[in-house]
Amino acid sequence: MTSSATIERTATAEAKERIALADAALAVAGHEVDDVAVRALMERVAHGEMTGDQAVAALRRRVQG
Numbered sequence: 001m002t003s004s005a006t007i008e009r010t011a012t013a014e015a016k017e018r019i020a021l022a023d024a025a026l027a028v029a030g031h032e033v034d035d036v037a038v039r040a041l042m043e044r045v046a047h048g049e050m051t052g053d054q055a056v057a058a059l060r061r062r063v064q065g
Contacts, residue, residue, distance in 0.1 A: 015046040022046075037062055 019042055026032060033039055041055040050058075 012047075015043070015048075018046040019043065 022042060023033070033042065038059065041050075041058055044050045045052055045055050
């Protein structure tokens with residue numbers, strides 16, 4: 001597991017694969033992410049710019065105000 005202090009930039013091809021996998025898993029469950037801000041968070045996590053926990057916290061701040 002990578003700590004937030006040592007997150008490394010992930011190669012674009014690998015990040016695209018991560019996003020495609022997440023989109024496929026959501027589609028199988030009948031869901032789709034179409035919110036631009038949420039997609040941006042997904043991309044940042046996929047590129048290793050932030051952790052999943054950081055993305056969840058950012059999303060909560062966005063939704064809860």
